[in-house]
Amino acid sequence: MSETETQRPDVTETDVRAAVEALRTDGIIGRKGALSRDFVAGMRVDVEEAFREARSLENGAVGRGPNRWYAEMHPEALGGFVELVDHPWVRAVSEAILGPDYEIVEVGFDIPFAGAHNQPWHRDFPSPEVTRTEQRLTSLAFNVTLVDTEQDMGPFEIAPGTQWETGEDFEHEMFPDRSTWSRYEERAVRKYPQMGDMSVRSALTIHRGTTNHSQKSRPVLVIGMDAPGAGNAEHHDLAVTEGYWAKLPERVRRHLHCPVVDQLTPIVQKHTIEGLVMGEAE
Structure with a gap:
C-alpha cells in the first residue's frame, strides 16, 4: 500500500503549532482522517491476531479492569508499523515536543x-521531575482507533489540562484519590474517533475508559514516543529481527532503539500496577 493510500502528508507548520499548543493546554489533540479506513482495517486484523497470541501466553496480556486488556506487540507483527511511525504528522509532532532524537518505545x-x-481516573505513569518542575513533556502516546467509536462502546474520557498536576499525592503517583474524582468528572470530555482518525496525548493527562454497554469490542492501537533519556523504554520489550531491521527506512531506524535479534520472543507484560488497582480482566 502506497503512502498516498495510507496517509495524508499535508501537514503544515500551522498544524504542528496547533498540536504543540493543544498538548500544553488540553494535553490531547486529534487529527481527523489521518489514515485510510482500509489501512486501519488491516491493522485491526494484526492486532486481533496479536491479542489471540498474547492471551494464549502466561502474562502475555494484562488486565486493566473487568473485560479490558492491554498487550504489546513487536513492530514487525504490525503490518502498518512503518507507515504509522513515519506518518508526517507523527514525525512532526514528536520532533516538536520531544526533539529530533525522539525514540519509539511502545x-x-x-x-x-x-x-x-x-x-x-488515572495517568499511565508517574510524572517525571522535569515535567513537574519545568512543565516539559518527555513522552507522547499516539492512539489509533481500529473501529468507529459509538456512544455505547465505552469511549475514552479525558480531563483536559491535568497533565501538569504533580500527582505526588496520587496512589502510586498515578491514581487520584476517589474523593477527588468529581473534579475530573466536571471537566471530562469523551472522545468518539472514527476509523482513520489519530490522536496524540500526554499519558500524564488524567483519563479513563468508560463502561462498554455494547456487545462490541473497541480496540485502540498505541504508539509510545520518548524524549532521549525519558526511560519509558525500560517498561517495554520491543525487538526486531535482523531481516526486518535491514529493510526499515533509515528515517525509522534512527528512532527505534531496540534490540536486533535472530528470533523474536513473546512479550511478557510489565504493566502490573494497573491490573492491581483497576481489577483483573475477566
Missing part, C-alpha cells in the same frame, strides 16, 4: 470488550 493496544467497567 507498540501496544488496549481492548475493552462488552461489559468493561469504568476505570478509575
Whole structure:
C-alpha cells in the first residue's frame, strides 16, 4: 500500500503549532482522517491476531479492569508499523515536543470488550521531575482507533489540562484519590474517533475508559514516543529481527532503539500496577 493510500502528508507548520499548543493546554489533540479506513482495517486484523497470541501466553496480556486488556506487540507483527511511525504528522509532532532524537518505545493496544467497567481516573505513569518542575513533556502516546467509536462502546474520557498536576499525592503517583474524582468528572470530555482518525496525548493527562454497554469490542492501537533519556523504554520489550531491521527506512531506524535479534520472543507484560488497582480482566 502506497503512502498516498495510507496517509495524508499535508501537514503544515500551522498544524504542528496547533498540536504543540493543544498538548500544553488540553494535553490531547486529534487529527481527523489521518489514515485510510482500509489501512486501519488491516491493522485491526494484526492486532486481533496479536491479542489471540498474547492471551494464549502466561502474562502475555494484562488486565486493566473487568473485560479490558492491554498487550504489546513487536513492530514487525504490525503490518502498518512503518507507515504509522513515519506518518508526517507523527514525525512532526514528536520532533516538536520531544526533539529530533525522539525514540519509539511502545507498540501496544488496549481492548475493552462488552461489559468493561469504568476505570478509575488515572495517568499511565508517574510524572517525571522535569515535567513537574519545568512543565516539559518527555513522552507522547499516539492512539489509533481500529473501529468507529459509538456512544455505547465505552469511549475514552479525558480531563483536559491535568497533565501538569504533580500527582505526588496520587496512589502510586498515578491514581487520584476517589474523593477527588468529581473534579475530573466536571471537566471530562469523551472522545468518539472514527476509523482513520489519530490522536496524540500526554499519558500524564488524567483519563479513563468508560463502561462498554455494547456487545462490541473497541480496540485502540498505541504508539509510545520518548524524549532521549525519558526511560519509558525500560517498561517495554520491543525487538526486531535482523531481516526486518535491514529493510526499515533509515528515517525509522534512527528512532527505534531496540534490540536486533535472530528470533523474536513473546512479550511478557510489565504493566502490573494497573491490573492491581483497576481489577483483573475477566
